Amino acid sequence: MLGQTQAFSGFSVDDLDRARGFYGETLGLDVEESGQGEMRMLTLKLGSGALVFVYPKPNHTPATFTILNFPVDDIDEAVSRLEARGVALERYAGFEHDDKGVVRGAGGDGPAAIAWFTDPAGNVLSLIQEN
Known part of the structure; x- marks a missing residue:
């Protein structure tokens, strides 16, 4: 029934202006603002x-799960670029992180490497380098 619809995702933040700066300037996404007052919102246009x-x-x-995954070709380069923009990686118990905070070779059919970070509202995002 809904297989052909143009579905989209959404999530909340506590400060729309900080979110606009983070997603637009820090991460370099195309961000558009619309609405007024309590109906203000941002639209993130992803590379896909x-x-x-x-x-x-x-x-x-904040979401307690990863809300956006960003596939990258070189996770070390992507981590370095994020760190240069003031983004710190998260380290979660139960995962073995390297010195940079990257989890490598999780095994199975999973990604070759993953690194988590949060937006200013505390929502979890990740960089993923596929096998």
């Missing part, structure tokens, strides 16, 4: 062509 809506929520609680 997908759209993601970001909306303010006064009682925002």
Whole structure:
């Protein structure tokens, strides 16, 4: 029934202006703002062509799971570029991280390497280098 619709994803943040700066300037995504007052929102245009809506929520609680995964060809280069822009990687218990904070060779059919970081609202994002 919905297989042919142009579905999209969305998530909340506690500060739309900080989110616009982070996603647009720090991460370099194409970001458009629309609406007014309580109906303001951001549209993130991903390299795949997908759209993601970001909306303010006064009682925002950060997602406890990864909301966006960014595939990269060279995770070390991508991590270095993020760090140069002031982004710190997260380290989660149960994973063996290298000195940079990257988890490598998780095994199986998973990615060759993954690194997590958060947006200013605390939502979890990742860089993924495929096998």
